[in-house]
Amino acid sequence: MRFKIFVYAIIISLVSQTCKEEKPIEFKEVTKTTNSNNLVELNIPEAIGNESVSKAINHSISQLVISSLNVNDTNGIEPKTVEESIDLFNNEYAFFKTNFPDSVVPWEAQIDGDVMYQSADVISISMTSYLNTGGAHGNLIISFLNFNSQTGKLLKNEDLFEDYLAFTELAKTYFNEEIADKKDLYFEPDNFKLPENIGFDEEGIILLYNTYEVAPYSSGITEIHIPWEDLQTSLNFL
The missing domain is CATH 3.90.640.20 (Heat-shock cognate protein, ATPase)
Known part of the structure; x- marks a missing residue:
């Protein structure tokens, strides 16, 4: 009898663990900024649910944001977080104004993300970034990110x-x-x-x-x- 109880306990534990691992990925919109930010508006999807899958998806989204805000090669500085990239963008504008005080065009950056499609196999996210760094017009770029829903791997x-x-x-x-x-x-x-x-x-x-x-x-x-x-x-x- 004890053996049967032991076996049942193992089965229940495995089922419980499997259900936990297979928790579906959901998304919420997050706004990120810093105390010194005056130029960047950022509204992006954040994956929640399965920890390893959501972590992989959120990492790819963050890397795209960091890359989008990386202007003028940032003098070799490589931000590791979205918040660092926001501050760096603001610092680059301050440096620009110091060298070109007569420039009347303020810098700005807006990045928005949307989940376009989600199934058991694939998740498709659209990231729209608009940057104006003082040129004749701003630069609008739309990027699609496709993920394996089971692993979070960028496809x-x-x-x-x-x-x-x-x-x-x-x-x-x-x-x-x-x-x-x-x-x-x-x-x-x-x-x-x-x-x-x-x-x-x-x-x-x-x-x-x-x-x-x-x-x-x-x-x-x-x-x-x-x-x-x-x-x-x-x-x-x-």
Whole structure:
């Protein structure tokens, strides 16, 4: 009888531990700043739930924020936290004003993040950063981050597809349809390449080309949607 109780105790412990480990990932929006910050507005998703998975996801998000705020190579200084990168951005502006006191354009940075899609296999997050460091206009960049939902590992674009070449051909068709009546606005419209940013939403896949990636600043961002029904045989996930 004692042996049976011992076995049951082990089973219950294992089940309990498994349930704890498989706690689904959720997200909350967090705002980060510092006491000396006057220039940076930051609203980003923070993963909570499975500790190892959420830690991996949050690390990747933080690294993107740190990279986005890293201007002028920051004189070799490499911030390790988001808060350090915020203070460094403010310090860089103070240094700039010391050297160019007549500059009337204040620096600013705004970074926002949204969870575009989440399933048992993949989590897709959009990060939008706008920085103005005194130029003729600010710089808007949208970045997609795709994660393995089970591990929190940041996925490369190639990891998303069973047949990357087949998907490239499919994407090329959609791209050509999108720019058919404005090909003259693009740098090399007949030399197709996939964008750096490929993400998921509830309707399918988004291909996003940032400003200057395939067209001049005046053309803005190029965004192409491919519906799920055209993708099922191409994906490694979903």
